[in-house]
Amino acid sequence: MADVLEMQVLPTATAMPPQHSLRLLSRWLAVLFTVFAALQILWVLAAWAATLFFSDHMVATASGFSVFTGKPPIIPGGVLYASQPVLTRGAGMIIIAMATVPLLMMFWELRGLFRLYARGIVFARDNAIYLKHTGLCLVAYPVAQIAGNLVFRLAGGLDRSWFHFEFVYALVLGLIVTLIAQVMEFGREIEQEKNSFI
Numbered sequence: 582m583a584d585v586l587e588m589q590v591l592p593t594a595t596a597m598p599p600q601h602s603l604r605l606l607s608r609w610l611a612v613l614f615t616v617f618a619a620l621q622i623l624w625v626l627a628a629w630a631a632t633l634f635f636s637d638h639m640v641a642t643a644s645g646f647s648v649f650t651g652k653p654p655i656i657p658g659g660v661l662y663a664s665q666p667v668l669t670r671g672a673g674m675i676i677i678a679m680a681t682v683p684l685l686m687m688f689w690e691l692r693g694l695f696r697l698y699a700r701g702i703v704f705a706r707d708n709a710i711y712l713k714h715t716g717l718c719l720v721a722y723p724v725a726q727i728a729g730n731l732v733f734r735l736a737g738g739l740d741r742s743w744f745h746f747e748f749v750y751a752l753v754l755g756l757i758v759t760l761i762a763q764v765m766e767f768g769r770e771i772e773q774e775k776n777s778f779i
Contacts, residue, residue, distance in 0.1 A: 600701065607698035614695065618688040621681050628677045632670055637663040641738070665737070672736030676729030683725050687718035704769060713762035719755025723748030 631639060631648060639646050639662035640653045646662065647653070653661060662670065694711035702708065726748060 603703075604699050604701060607695040611692050611695040611699055614688045614692040618685055618692060621685040621688065625678055625681050629674050632662070632674050632677075636665075636670060637661065639663070641665065669733075669737040672733050672738060676733050679725045679729040679732075680722075683718045683722040687715055687722070690714040690718060704765070704772075706766070706769060709762045709765040709769065712765065713759055716755045716757070716759030716762060719751050719758060722751045722755070 635648070638649050638651075638653060640649070640656050640659040641662050642656060642659045647656070647659070653659075662673075690711050694708060694715065697703075697705065697708055697711070726745075
């Protein structure tokens with residue numbers, strides 16, 4: 582009777598499967614972008630509250646606003662925001678919302694995209710749609726900022742510094758992300774056509 586040698590295979594440390602790490606990271610990113618979206622809403626509410634109740638602690642200058650806990654100091658070229666007409670302050674509240682909405686929507690679209698990744702859905706049509714919307718929000722961001730500053734000036738606000746290089750970066754990045762989303766959609770259509778012939 583032949584002796585049977587039994588070999589015991591000891592468990593070895595294995596790396597986390599790529600799809601598992603992708604889903605885990607995506608879950609955390611979905612939470613992160615949810616927090617970012619909530620912070621945008623809180624920012625608008627805080628800015629509105631400051632405009633409505635603490636405008637005597639705000640000084641408007643050509644480069645933006647400064648908020649002080651006590652009596653504001655005299656700033657050359659600055660104007661106490663409480664002394665501005667109601668129309669101007671109302672326009673200021675509108676442009677805060679205008680400038681914030683694209684960022685809020687972008688974070689919400691990214692939240693949706695990473696929620697799909699967390700569920701293991703990577704190359705579906707919805708992924709490309711979320712990515713395309715993210716790109717469009719990036720494109721809309723500088724447009725909303727410039728339009729908001731124009732509205733503020735027309736309402737009697739100070740001639741604020743309306744152009745920043747971040748607008749160019751957001752515009753270019755938005756166009757690139759939108760193009761990538763279109764490439765993803767095109768690739769998915771090709772894959773579907775190929776599978777239909779099999």
